Amino acid sequence: MHAEQLEVAEFFARHQPFNLLSEERLEQLSGEVDVAYFKAGTQIKEFGDEISDWYIIRSGAVEVYRRNGDLYNRLSEGGFFGEFGLLRHGRVRFPIKALEDTLVYLIPEDVFNDLFDNNEAFADIVEVEDRTRLRQAVARRREDANELMTAKIETLVGRDAVTLPPTASVREAAIRMSEEGVSSVLVLDEQMEEEPVVGIITDRDLRNRLITPGLSFDTPVSEIMTSELISVEYGQFVFEAMLLMLRHNVHHLPVLKKQRPLGVIAISDIIRYESQNSLFVVSSIFRAQSLEELSALKSDVSACFLRMVNEDANSQMIGTAMSVIGRSFKQRLLELGEEKLGPPPIPYCFLALGSMAREEQLIVTDQDNAMILDNRYDPDLHDEYFKALAQFVCDGLDACGYTYCNGDIMATNSRWRQPLKVWEQYFTDWIEKPTPEFLLNSSIFFDIEGVWGETRWAVMLNDLILRKARKNPRFLACMARNALQRTPPLGFFKDFVMETDGRHSNSINMKRRGTAPLADLVRVHALAIGSREHNTFDRLRDIIDSDLLPRGRGPDLRDALELIAMVRIRHQALDVEAGNEPDNNIEPENLSDFERKNLKDAFQILSNAQKFLKYRYQPGRVG
DSSP states (O other), rough: OOHHHHHHHHHTTTTTTTTSOOOOHHHHHHTOOEEEEEETTTEEEEETOBBBEEEOOOOOOEEEEESSOOOEEEEEEEEOOOOOHTTTTTTOOOOOSSSSOOEEEEEHHHHHHHHHOOOEEEEEEHHHHHHHHHHHSSOOOOTTSSSGGOBBBGGGOOOOOOEETTTTBHHHHHHHHHTTTEEEEEEEOTTSSOOOOOEEHHHIIIIIIIITOOOTTTBGGGOOHHHHOOOTTTTSBBHHHHHHHHHOOOEEEEEEEETEEEEEEEEHHHHOOOOHHHHHHHHHHHOOOSHHHHHHHHHHHHHHHHHHOOOTTTTHHHHHHHHHHHHHHHHHHHHHHHHHHOOOOOOOEEEHHHHTTTTTTOOSBBOOOOEOOOOOOOOHHHHHHHHHHHHHHHHHHHHHBBBBTTOSTTTTTTGGGEHHHHHHHHHHHHSSOOOOOHHHHHHHTEEEEEEEEHHHHHHHHHHHHHHHHOHHHHHHHHHHHTSSSOOBBBBBOOBBBBSGGGTTTTTEEEEIIIIHHHHHHHHHHHHHTOOOOSSSHHHHHHHHHTTOSSSHHHHHHHHHHHHHHHHHHHHHHHHHHTTTTOEEEOGGGSHHHHHHHHHHHHHHHHHHHHHHHHHTTTTTOOO
């Protein structure tokens, strides 16, 4: 062989899938390739371009895009692209742009087809690696995945909205609903120019708010309508409508376009799009009449989780749906608890903490919760009731698969069952006097959401946190130091560092060493900029918009979080499918070459982000 061919053959021998070929075939292949060079910023291929070669990156890096312009993946040395187009009608599916000065080997289409058709192992890796690369590197769903993920809400609107003015009677509403064959009407006040849709009446409202209390059929619709509307914009996705229905337990959603009513969608419309079954799970939760019936739904929750994973939902969709399911269990248990113990003697708010509050809950989780009580709380008069209610709910959650918190962060602990004024003092002390214990509490309690009762109190506490934290550089510096205690599992030579404790030795805890430190550092940045978001991805969006991070770091963090989360999620799903107890630990030998390489890249991004965090929040620097 010539020296140039020898170098090409040696390069191929170092990279999949070529290392599966015989030396003879590699030698032959090295004489069949061409070479091309692209300067940084060059558009290599546009969507729909004809393609007649398979591209293998010798040096440099490229970016792969979706049709809509969203970044889909980044590829470097040993990466390949163009096989989708060669396998599907010779047209480019994913636009490619050179990120750096890039040298590529071009393998002609007939050579590629010969390799693909006559080497099964080679073909398997090309198909799986390409699909996995594009899905996992930024964990986007495939082009042909479930329509629920990409369908716009407007596709579900089959007819114009039926509307009535606020002065119309409920008799007129019932007649219109019957004539039009609909189960709801929107109440439209044309005098309200900016937000003319002022309410909605459903057939359930007619039963519960008109017939049951025995009101006159001449009652104005304004007196029985639901005025605090939960609505969606026509351009949102179907899965977003599904999650709104789950979160607010509503069955109809007005669809608006520039604040004007376009139509109304119902649960039945979404069911026709085959949701991830979380609608059915939540519906079953609220129909359950006992703890035994709730506990029996554990297998449905697992099935829902598996279906979402297998249908390529991303981590934010999965985390949100699983968190909604968890909150629904809490809400139904609180309802059953009040039925058993009687109405509460004073108002209260039950809190979700941590991953559930961030809408990042998965199948492996314990329970973190607390309770805010009215400031009129008197332990002698009221504690017996709320202690019993907390015990009923926490025992019920454990029976439903949400294990007791090892750190006793539960409403059964009287420390976390206090009046609003005590909680306000807690947060004030944690921010103004950041001791190690207080900082630990901060990492748990600074993600809170009201689940049931006076949820506005949770909003008030979140406002207090934002107001005080943003103005306290010392607290932010301490929070940053605390966020650096959990480091990514990379050694000096960027090899994985394994856990050394107990049955999980020689594995990596993807929560403790991956998603948790990412959530911790994003929380610090979010507090610094005053973001009101809870979800880590939503916080990252605010952080990116604030220009707090160096250019490009925000999107890198987002992709790293998605990849780490999806590796964790998929391995939990594999455990569930195999009938094993799922956990957060993975063994590197069970990772594909792709996962191993890209996880190292993601963990390196996390490591760099922690270095910036340490630099950014030095005492006296924040401001």
